[in-house]
Amino acid sequence: MKSLVVGGAGFIGSHLDDALLARGDEVFCLDNFSLGTKENIRHLEGTSKFRLYEADASDMGQLDSVFKEIRPDNVFHLAANSDIQASAQQPDIEYRNTYTTTFNILACMHKYQIHSLFFASTSAVYGDKGDALLSEDTPGLEPVSYYGAAKLGSEAMISAFAHMNDMHSLIFRFPNVIGPRLTHGVIFDFIKKLRANPACLQILGDGTQTKPYIFVKDLIDAILFLVPKNTLAFDICNIGVEGSTSVRTIADMVCRSMGLKNVHYDFTGGKTGWKGDVPKFSYDLRKVHAKGWKATHTSDEAVRLTLESVLGKPGENNR
Amino acid sequence: MKSLVVGGAGFIGSHLDDALLARGDEVFCLDNFSLGTKENIRHLEGTSKFRLYEADASDMGQLDSVFKEIRPDNVFHLAANSDIQASAQQPDIEYRNTYTTTFNILACMHKYQIHSLFFASTSAVYGDKGDALLSEDTPGLEPVSYYGAAKLGSEAMISAFAHMNDMHSLIFRFPNVIGPRLTHGVIFDFIKKLRANPACLQILGDGTQTKPYIFVKDLIDAILFLVPKNTLAFDICNIGVEGSTSVRTIADMVCRSMGLKNVHYDFTGGKTGWKGDVPKFSYDLRKVHAKGWKATHTSDEAVRLTLESVLGKPGENNR
Numbered sequence: 001m002k003s004l005v006v007g008g009a010g011f012i013g014s015h016l017d018d019a020l021l022a023r024g025d026e027v028f029c030l031d032n033f034s035l036g037t038k039e040n041i042r043h044l045e046g047t048s049k050f051r052l053y054e055a056d057a058s059d060m061g062q063l064d065s066v067f068k069e070i071r072p073d074n075v076f077h078l079a080a081n082s083d084i085q086a087s088a089q090q091p092d093i094e095y096r097n098t099y100t101t102t103f104n105i106l107a108c109m110h111k112y113q114i115h116s117l118f119f120a121s122t123s124a125v126y127g128d129k130g131d132a133l134l135s136e137d138t139p140g141l142e143p144v145s146y147y148g149a150a151k152l153g154s155e156a157m158i159s160a161f162a163h164m165n166d167m168h169s170l171i172f173r174f175p176n177v178i179g180p181r182l183t184h185g186v187i188f189d190f191i192k193k194l195r196a197n198p199a200c201l202q203i204l205g206d207g208t209q210t211k212p213y214i215f216v217k218d219l220i221d222a223i224l225f226l227v228p229k230n231t232l233a234f235d236i237c238n239i240g241v242e243g244s245t246s247v248r249t250i251a252d253m254v255c256r257s258m259g260l261k262n263v264h265y266d267f268t269g270g271k272t273g274w275k276g277d278v279p280k281f282s283y284d285l286r287k288v289h290a291k292g293w294k295a296t297h298t299s300d301e302a303v304r305l306t307l308e309s310v311l312g313k314p315g316e317n318n319r
Numbered sequence: 320m321k322s323l324v325v326g327g328a329g330f331i332g333s334h335l336d337d338a339l340l341a342r343g344d345e346v347f348c349l350d351n352f353s354l355g356t357k358e359n360i361r362h363l364e365g366t367s368k369f370r371l372y373e374a375d376a377s378d379m380g381q382l383d384s385v386f387k388e389i390r391p392d393n394v395f396h397l398a399a400n401s402d403i404q405a406s407a408q409q410p411d412i413e414y415r416n417t418y419t420t421t422f423n424i425l426a427c428m429h430k431y432q433i434h435s436l437f438f439a440s441t442s443a444v445y446g447d448k449g450d451a452l453l454s455e456d457t458p459g460l461e462p463v464s465y466y467g468a469a470k471l472g473s474e475a476m477i478s479a480f481a482h483m484n485d486m487h488s489l490i491f492r493f494p495n496v497i498g499p500r501l502t503h504g505v506i507f508d509f510i511k512k513l514r515a516n517p518a519c520l521q522i523l524g525d526g527t528q529t530k531p532y533i534f535v536k537d538l539i540d541a542i543l544f545l546v547p548k549n550t551l552a553f554d555i556c557n558i559g560v561e562g563s564t565s566v567r568t569i570a571d572m573v574c575r576s577m578g579l580k581n582v583h584y585d586f587t588g589g590k591t592g593w594k595g596d597v598p599k600f601s602y603d604l605r606k607v608h609a610k611g612w613k614a615t616h617t618s619d620e621a622v623r624l625t626l627e628s629v630l631g632k633p634g635e636n637n638r
Contacts (some may be wrong), residue, residue, distance in 0.1 A: 099418070106410075140456055143479045145479055156444075159446065
């Protein structure tokens with residue numbers, strides 16, 4: 001089975017490469033290294049069933065030649081600008097890296113008659129729905145970030161291509177994903193800031209922002225379990241975990257893991273961390289549970305496991 | 320008041336130009352003449368408050384220079400590939416003419432600090448929901464055409480820009496729009512076919528496709544009534560009429576208007592006219608009615624008025 005992982009050198013993509021290789025696939029990893037890194041896939045160098053293509057999926061010429069050569073059986077599309085804060089100043093990053101990559105991948109799948117797509121979407125498509133429990137049937141999606149907008153637009157275009165061309169597509173709306181090889185986000189930021197200044201930690205917002213965090217290996221497990229089962233042209237699943245974790249709790253856990261005490265928290269204030277941030281959300285997970293999948297780890301456990309993987313277990317001196 | 324009408328030489332756009340000039344606006348009409356025509360705006364030549372820009376909104380450089388020069392107060396975005404059948408073979412038309420135009424307009428509005436946007440969307444964003452009454456809160460939008468997908472993606476991007484930059488945006492989801500200056504669609508096609516062969520009419524599908532048709536002047540009336548009232552960052556309204564009209568009824572009305580009898584109908588068969596067509600839909604119009612607007616003409620009346628405007632009143636020999 002030939003699997004093309006677009007964004008395969010990224011944080012999540014590289015874990016997917018590992019899992020696909022472990023189940024015996026030939027894995028073709030395409031990445032432009034805008035957020036992905038060679039470091040993430042260094043351990044796969046020399047693996048006979050792994051091949052890397054340094055190419056930009058937002059460039060139709062480059063993408064087409066990769067599709068032409070590989071003609072994969074499955075496409076896993078994880079290429080995007082996943083750093084919402086970064087694109088808040090430059091929405092064209094989302095136009096190019098998130099939306100255009102999707103359009104180009106769909107056009108190539110249509111051209112080369114490839115029928116199976118997995119797409120990484122996001123809770124950001126819902127916008128800010130306050131305390132509402134978000135299900136796949138929540139109406140009135142109103143993204144407040146360019147990232148969420150480009151992902152929702154991508155979902156829509158996948159729907160059209162799938163219905164027009166008899167494809168099978170499965171879309172996961174990810175919550176926050178964390179774990180080894182993390183490249184940005186609150187845990188990453190806190191560790192970086194505390195390494196620079198262990199006495200004081202600047203926290204964006206008021207620290208009450210509370211979201212579910214999924215451990216990356218749980219997420220990969222869900223992809224491998226559910227993609228082969230999909231028989232629909234277009235299906236969307238919220239993917240998530242039990243519980244959620246506040247930014248303040250994360251700050252406490254990071255400090256503890258780093259062996260730091262009496263760190264002064266300097267809150268920037270306000271409900272949201274930055275413009276375009278959704279401070280709080282919870283998923284209705286009945287759909288994915290009914291499909292027979294459940295996360296192994298809770299949100300708090302995912303934070304703990306991530307800290308262990310990045311910093312080592314408490315007491316170890318590996319900073 | 321300076322109003323920029325993107326797609327202002329098109330079927331609907333040119334009627335909007337007329338109405339905006341009638342209320343006293345300075346009207347800046349931007350069109351690339353892909354579907355719009357010089358004929359549609361010929362009557363406005365020499366009007367002091369009307370200015371035409373031949374430019375392509377999918378080209379950021381061209382669009383930026385128009386925004387820089389005009390710095391409009393309001394933007395009305397009606398530029399799109401509105402011919403769903405045409406783009407079914409070439410989805411990149413939708414990527415460029417429908418989605419990219421929206422992104423570029425939003426980027427320019429952000430750059431030049433313009434805060435009021437009207438956007439022409441479509442029933443095609445819902446996909447095929449069978450007999451369900453479609454309201455703005457209908458969940459699970461699943462477009463089956465590239466056109467519907469690019470419009471839904473555009474709505475999402477408008478939401479993000481509006482929330483990020485304190486804009487006011489109003490989105491109408493149009494049903495089928497008909498009237499003078501029509502350039503495509505079932506009425507246009509039937510007249511063309513019957514002029515070529517008055518004895519036989521090929522009808523796509525089984526003729527039971529049934530949709531609401533709005534008369535273009537009703538639609539323009541709604542835009543002018545509702546845009547100035549909008550105080551929200553992002554608001555979506557289904558816009559429509561009482562009743563709906565089947566394709567077979569339209570065939571009968573066209574034949575009668577053209578004075579043709581015993582025309583043989585040759586149905587291509589199947590529920591839909593073409594792949595990507597939604598054969599039937601009905602709108603829940605409570606939201607727009609609650610805002611104080613109602614269409615003057617029913618769907619059947621819109622068809623009759625359109626035929627009169629294109630063919631002349633029954634009995635007149637103006638074919």
